[in-house]
Amino acid sequence: AQSVSQHNHHVILSEAASLELGCNYSYGGTVNLFWYVQYPGQHLQLLLKYFSGDPLVKGIKGFEAEFIKSKFSFNLRKPSVQWSDTAEYFCAVTGSSNTGKLIFGQGTTLQVKP
Amino acid sequence: GAGVSQTPSNKVTEKGKYVELRCDPISGHTALYWYRQSLGQGPEFLIYFQGTGAADDSGLPNDRFFAVRPEGSVSTLKIQRTERGDSAVYLCASSAGTAPGNTIYFGEGSWLTVV
Numbered sequence: 001a002q003s004v005s006q007h008n009h010h011v012i013l014s015e016a017a018s019l020e021l022g023c024n025y026s027y028g029g030t031v032n033l034f035w036y037v038q039y040p041g042q043h044l045q046l047l048l049k050y051f052s053g054d055p056l057v058k059g060i061k062g063f064e065a066e067f068i069k070s071k072f073s074f075n076l077r078k079p080s081v082q083w084s085d086t087a088e089y090f091c092a093v094t095g096s097s098n099t100g101k102l103i104f105g106q107g108t109t110l111q112v113k114p
Numbered sequence: 115g116a117g118v119s120q121t122p123s124n125k126v127t128e129k130g131k132y133v134e135l136r137c138d139p140i141s142g143h144t145a146l147y148w149y150r151q152s153l154g155q156g157p158e159f160l161i162y163f164q165g166t167g168a169a170d171d172s173g174l175p176n177d178r179f180f181a182v183r184p185e186g187s188v189s190t191l192k193i194q195r196t197e198r199g200d201s202a203v204y205l206c207a208s209s210a211g212t213a214p215g216n217t218i219y220f221g222e223g224s225w226l227t228v229v
Binding site: 004032036042043044045046049051052090092094096098099100101102103104105106107 | 117118145147149154155156157158159162164169170172173205207212213214215217218219220221222223
């Protein structure tokens, strides 16, 4: 079955700490991968996406993610978090043949302490 | 408008009633999506449209749920005989197309509570 697993449900960090959020997917065939962010009281926004080329993708606000095909993983990283990064983060996958159907993970709540 | 607009933002209805949720996509976007998000969960795919037609409705949970997009712009999600388990945030999204390079933009959602 197609699925996305996010290992960390709730992460608490201090400002300037490094961040890595895990994401593993189960999907047959070629995939497109995404990280979305939802700030408190706001709608889902795209942070970054991978669909081909360099497996290390850079997104907005200093975030990056690496697609490791052999591990079916697409972990999100940021070297130094800020209080404003407090939000919920969702990993998602689509198949190359069905790009309209995003499969989301459960989400990770990130709380950054000032 | 600048973004995806959804109405109503909040809806409380009684069990067994009929509900309509409306989505106005970004102007010019041909693809439109509906998702449902329950508390503590990620969004769950329901259906997406390419133009006026439903390209994939495999996520609709049962025949009480139906969605239309008659003119290829505004879409309405219709829920008949609502049940308490239907309580969730219903998210609409749109994109310029379904190719991977197209970003999917989400609205703020319609919070549905069935009492």
